[in-house]
Amino acid sequence: MAILDRFLKYIQISTNSDSETGTTPSTETQWHLAKILMQELRQLNMDEVWLDEEHCYVYAFLKGIECAPKIGFISHMDTSESVTDINMNPHIIRNYDGRSIQLNEKEILDVNKYSDLRKHTGKTLITTDGNTLLGADDKAGIAEIMTMLENIINNNIKHGDIFVAFTPDEEIGEGTKFFDFSKFKADFAYTIDGSDLGEICYENFNAATIKIQIKGVSTHLGSAKNVMVNSQLIANEIINLIPKEYPETTEGYEGYYHLDSIQGNVTDTKIKFLVRDFQKVGFEKRKKNFQKLVDDLNKKYNNCITIEISDTYYNMKEIITKHMHLIENAKKAMQNVNVNPIIREIRGGTDGSNLSEKGLPCPNLGTGGHNFHGIHEYICLEDMEKVTEILVEIVKLYSK
Numbered sequence: 237m238a239i240l241d242r243f244l245k246y247i248q249i250s251t252n253s254d255s256e257t258g259t260t261p262s263t264e265t266q267w268h269l270a271k272i273l274m275q276e277l278r279q280l281n282m283d284e285v286w287l288d289e290e291h292c293y294v295y296a297f298l299k300g301i302e303c304a305p306k307i308g309f310i311s312h313m314d315t316s317e318s319v320t321d322i323n324m325n326p327h328i329i330r331n332y333d334g335r336s337i338q339l340n341e342k343e344i345l346d347v348n349k350y351s352d353l354r355k356h357t358g359k360t361l362i363t364t365d366g367n368t369l370l371g372a373d374d375k376a377g378i379a380e381i382m383t384m385l386e387n388i389i390n391n392n393i394k395h396g397d398i399f400v401a402f403t404p405d406e407e408i409g410e411g412t413k414f415f416d417f418s419k420f421k422a423d424f425a426y427t428i429d430g431s432d433l434g435e436i437c438y439e440n441f442n443a444a445t446i447k448i449q450i451k452g453v454s455t456h457l458g459s460a461k462n463v464m465v466n467s468q469l470i471a472n473e474i475i476n477l478i479p480k481e482y483p484e485t486t487e488g489y490e491g492y493y494h495l496d497s498i499q500g501n502v503t504d505t506k507i508k509f510l511v512r513d514f515q516k517v518g519f520e521k522r523k524k525n526f527q528k529l530v531d532d533l534n535k536k537y538n539n540c541i542t543i544e545i546s547d548t549y550y551n552m553k554e555i556i557t558k559h560m561h562l563i564e565n566a567k568k569a570m571q572n573v574n575v576n577p578i579i580r581e582i583r584g585g586t587d588g589s590n591l592s593e594k595g596l597p598c599p600n601l602g603t604g605g606h607n608f609h610g611i612h613e614y615i616c617l618e619d620m621e622k623v624t625e626i627l628v629e630i631v632k633l634y635s636k
């Protein structure tokens with residue numbers, strides 16, 4: 237099946253995940269895509285195909301020559317909950333003229349805002365109709381992996397053992413929650429979940445969530461002097477004592493503190509911060525800063541503040557640098573098909589950071605998609621085809 241047909245088929249199945257349901261998969265719709273992928277993998281004659289009937293993970297295995305390392309490829313089935321993907325109505329623009337694209341009466345894909353568009357002049361673009369996500373994140377990755385498998389099988393390309401996994405709920409940070417390593421026995425893997433063609437990512441943030449709760453004391457306002465303790469004002473004090481390094485004021489390798497939410501009244505205020513830093517040392521220091529700040533304020537306010545610090549994910553760089561063949565071979569594979577490798581840090585995390593932490597080194601490669609998580613999402617068909625070629629090259633390099 238041509239990659240365009242695959243991609244169009246997958247994006248028309250709504251798979252928005254939902255961070256509120258508390259289940260895995262978080263939405264029933266993800267089963268629809270999982271079942272279609274199961275069917276297609278069986279039609280490809282993969283040696284084994286499994287569906288995790290409880291949690292909606294799809295795994296497949298293609299047996300290869302024994303002396304080669306076991307390699308894996310992973311993409312996620314869900315789409316971001318930020319915008320709906322129901323009634324997806326893709327626009328296919330052939331021989332793109334390099335100008336802004338009118339998505340509907342109101343919405344425009346503006347080349348002045350999204351200058352990457354110009355790189356695709358003369359090529360085929362797939363955009364939304366301005367009302368939904370496209371779902372290239374990450375159905376482009378799925379289509380690329382499936383097409384890679386088909387090419388390898390149909391053209392009898394020499395390969396080692398290949399494992400494939402399609403996961404649910406990556407967008408709500410739960411893509412690896414029930415990942416089954418007894419089904420996915422690769423020595424290492426790539427997630428195909430990045431943006432630009434040629435992108436290779438193996439550095440991401442260290443991440444922690446900090447929850448602070450402040451208990452205040454309420455009184456009649458007329459007799460509040462020296463009695464009332466307003467937890468909201470203490471929260472305000474905490475917020476003002478945090479260094480002003482925010483997502484909106486930082487870039488590149490700079491870390492930040494993000495005030496995620498405040499909920500409160502006089503007697504009870506909860507604040508949640510997200511802490512991000514590429515460096516382990518900086519990460520630990522940021523968490524310590526919080527703890528010290530709370531300890532100091534507790535002395536002033538009679539121990540009314542509690543703090544809970546939990547790590548969410550870590551920078552995979554420390555692990556990947558012990559397996560640099562993953563990066564070198566990805567670069568080489570790209571050069572073999574005339575694509576310029578772009579090494580880029582991720583100002584976030586991927587499923588690969590968790591998998592690397594659990595012993596499966598797993599950098600991330602670009603899918604060719606742009607403007608993820610919004611109605612301006614688009615992808616270039618020729619880039620998807622190139623990514624497929626890159627994946628085939630990677631398989632070939634590891635079977636040598």
Ligand SMILES: [Zn+2]
Nearest residue numbers: 312373374429
């Ligand atoms: Zn993604």
